[in-house]
Amino acid sequence: MTIQDINKTYSRIIEWLDRKELKNVFDGLQGLIAGSGHYNFQDKLDELQETYKYMLRYRMDGIQDPMQEQIYRQIQASAYELADAVKLKALATDSPLYYYSRRRSLKLSCAIPFRNLHQQLGSVQDMKAADADIRVKQELEAACLTLFNKIWISDPLSTEEVCELQAVLQDEELPESVGCQVVSALLLGLEEYFDKEKMGLLFDAASSRKQEISVRALIAILLILYKYRKRISLYPFVSDRMSALAEALPSFTQIIQTIILRFILSRETEKISKKLWDEILPGMMKLSPTLGEKINLKDLNPEQLGDEMNPEWQESIFADKELSRMMTEFSELQMEGADVLHSTFVHLKNYPFFREIGNWFLPFTAGHSALESGFKTNKSELRLFEQMTQTSFMCNSDQYSFFLSMLQLPEAARSAMMGQFNEQTAEMIRQNREELLEKHSKVEQIAGRYIQDLYRFYKLFPSHLDFDDIFTYTLDFHNLSEVRPFISDAVSLTAIAEYYLRKNYFQDALTIFEELIKQDSENDILYQKAGYCRQMNGDLEGALKDYLHADLLNPNSKWIIRRIAVCYKTLKQPEKALAYYHRYEALNPDNLSVQISIGHCHLELKNYNEALKYYYKVDYLDTSSHKAWRPIAWCSFLTGKYDQARKYYKKILEAQPNMQDYLNAGHTEWVLQNNKAALDFYKQAVEKENGDWFKFYNQFEQDIPDLKKAGIEEDEIPLMLDQLRYML
Known part of the structure; x- marks a missing residue:
């Protein structure tokens, strides 16, 4: 049996165990034992299988046994442990993986008992007395590394070894670093295979009065609970030890919450590194000495469904200017505790x-x-x-x-x-x-x-x-059944959800907000945030449903009214969007962005004259951006006001025209029977697309119905296009 075969068979066995398909599990274990030649595990497998058969027989006969569920769990747990043990033995000799190669190379140097290492480390007082003696210090550091390696590569711990390691953890005279190394070694060892004795030692370490050891142990516990989340319920002692820790540590819930938030923040590390080198540092190097210069922003439709959060959710609003963002982002990340130095x-x-x-x-x-x-x-x-x-x-x-x-x-x-x-x-x-x-x-x-x-x-x-690599996983510790009892309160869940939201992990945040809504169905802010998460995940219909619910609970929120309007507009329901835009308009009549959006809704509804009223208003009040020029020009064309359309297209073409501007200007001149000017504008439109005729034609084709309504004969269209192609 090759190493690849061993790993594949083991993975299948674990999958069957996760699905509680024990007959397949036993067959797989039999194949793994036979294939690897380690028949010393055969008796254990036979015993498990025999016990399971008896249990099934009693069950099928309808015999009620109060111990049946406990026996069933014990069989499953033992099967997991047997699979781990066979795999460990099968790979021990030949596997090139670092863990197994180190087991082979460290076998002799780690033969020293734990109690002897403890005694050697206990001479730390001698080191303090002879601080200048580097040799003594090096011997003690070597002993600490040996302890680490011995724990890491050890087989399942015996009762005697557990007692010896408990003595190490309980020794107040040892340096804190020794207990910390014990915790890390237990974590790495448990990552390779589950050993309930090692898990118990982690709980012992979490009870330490030395905070560095305790917090590290809690982190290790959470990681192991996550890794073995599909089998950990088979070990009732885990939940019992968690409850005991919660009683012993007054700040247990707060510590768990802090650890969870820190793991969420660790997801940002690669993004921060990329942003640091690609944006922040280059941006700072390019800063103009005159910081008062204004940034020219692109002329975008202001009512696209943006990703801005409701300012009411936040105590402060982040500056939205790119220059300011670049200057402050690094320090903000650093002060938050993000991993900016990776x-x-x-x-x-x-x-x-x-x-x-x-x-x-x-x-x-x-x-x-x-x-x-x-x-x-x-x-x-x-x-x-x-x-x-x-x-x-x-x-x-x-x-x-x-x-x-x-x-x-x-x-x-x-x-x-x-x-x-x-x-x-x-x-x-x-x-x-x-x-x-x-x-x-x-x-x-x-x-x-x-x-x-x-x-x-x-x-x-x-x-x-x-x-x-544990950091490739979701690590949603708050969903673990062993952790949930301690952070299921609204305060803890809200803190976690808010952090997910702030870091743009919208699906993770949504899952928690949905649960919080079940606890407090009258909270409009929760519906707002759930809707925002759905929107950012691309579920506009789901977002709209949540926003509408929030509006029922709080009809005076301008943010939510506008969100609903934009959702309806994006979902191509301009009539419904209009109703909400008008509600917003009543609360904030001077918002030009909303005025132009109302005009767009009327435009989509083909209420061109009504749309023009709003565009005129925007154009009159906003003398700098000229955002209304294009919609005024096009509405003027659609309503037969061709001279007015020409006037506006002239102004647009003198500014920063795009392909569509030249195309529409060409339509206007054609309708006014100025064919040569129309051809010239069409030619410039094609040139704007780098000579790509097909891109130009796709846009032109969409406007043919409007050209016909404006009086252009259908037979003239191919002639105009052919003449244009001769000019290119």
Whole structure:
């Protein structure tokens, strides 16, 4: 059985288990055992299958057994675990994947028992007493890496091993970094296969009084619950431990909510990197020294169904000028805690330090031997660099990258750099640190940095393709049945939904808004936001339904009235759109955008004279943009006011004409029997399309009915077109 066959068979078994097709599961397991030659699992498979057959027989005979459901769950859980165990054994010898190759290479070095590693790490006090002894520090760091690797590559943990690791987590004298590494190792190990003992240890870590360990453990728990969401309900202890944590941690719900929001923000990382290099930085480099210059915006139909949110939803309205946006966006993203530095450190993960997988998750300390040895002649530089990184938004992994890159500079260059810093700079660093602490709680900082550390690992680790990238998944933790009881309240769900909405994840937001509507069906804002999400997903009819419901609840919202009008207009129902535009007009009679939209509705309804009234009004009041010129010219043509149409097309052609303008001007001249001028305008229309006759003709053909109504004989049309083609 090849490695590919093993993986395919295992995947099929898991799919059958997810669908509870146990007969197929047992057949698949039999094939996997036989194909891999690991018959030591045969007795376990036979036992499971026999138990299942007995259960089915009792069920078919109608025998009521109160333990039946529990036995059924145990069979399923055991089948999952057996599939994992057979796969692990089958791939252990030959698989080239990083996990299995490291299991083989680390087998001897990780043979040391956990209790011995604990004793070795307990000598940390000796390290503090002999701080200058790099050798002692390196030995302890090596022991921590060995602990990490041993947990990561371990088989399902025995009861004795669990007790030894619990002792490590409960040891208050150990550095915080040890518990953090235990958590990360448990997470990576559980990513490979589910071990309920490792899961239990994560819950133990989440109960730690050391916040860094606790928050990291909660992040790991959520990730494992998501990965095994189709089987985790088979383990009742998980829900029990979650409830126990909720009781033990007063801020449990807030921490879970913070973690969820941070994972939503992590979705933005690649977009931020692209925007940073493609838009923000180039835009800032091109900034004019005179910031007061106005931006010329394109003359667009203002009543296209835009994506602007209701300003009433937000405490502040973002500036809509592109120049201002470019100048403020980077700092806004940074202060929000977004991962704005990912692209900066992409190429700084090739140092030998990062060859050890455990170092990707190591909490940052400037006292690490890899850094102190490089700064051994100037400890003040080390401390100043440490202050700089503490006031930044760097995750732990990036802080190590920063220090290691500084070590590549000659000592003289580093000293010259440090010479640029003075007391004023130190004060600025202190203020930045205080601002950071004020804007982001300790939990936010820990969660944000650890999630970024994870992101770096799954995206940049040299063998990252051998791992299942958690950041390619939706990670909608709020939908997990084990998490839902703690964040199902309206406040928590609203916070998550609002964040999805703000980050433009409209389907995710919509799902929550729909649930919130069930809880509060009289809340017009919820219908507004649900409608907006549907609109942004392209479901205009669904959006209109929600907007209409919101209008029933709050008939005085100008935003919703206008949304309904634009929806009807976009759905080609101008008569209904008119009714809502007139409602808006009554509330805001001086809005020229709405006036021109009313004119457009009348135009679509062929009420040309009525449309002209509104276009005239806009033209009279708006003396700068001339948005009404084109509709006035065309309506004048359609109503037989050809001299007026000619006057307006003349003004349009003197400004910034497009192909349609030349085409319509040609129609006007033709109707006025000025054939040569008509031909000239038609020729310029074709030239506007770079000589593409077919594009021109497609537009011309749509206007033939209007030309006929204006008095152009049908037989004259092909003659005019032929004459035009001879001129091209």
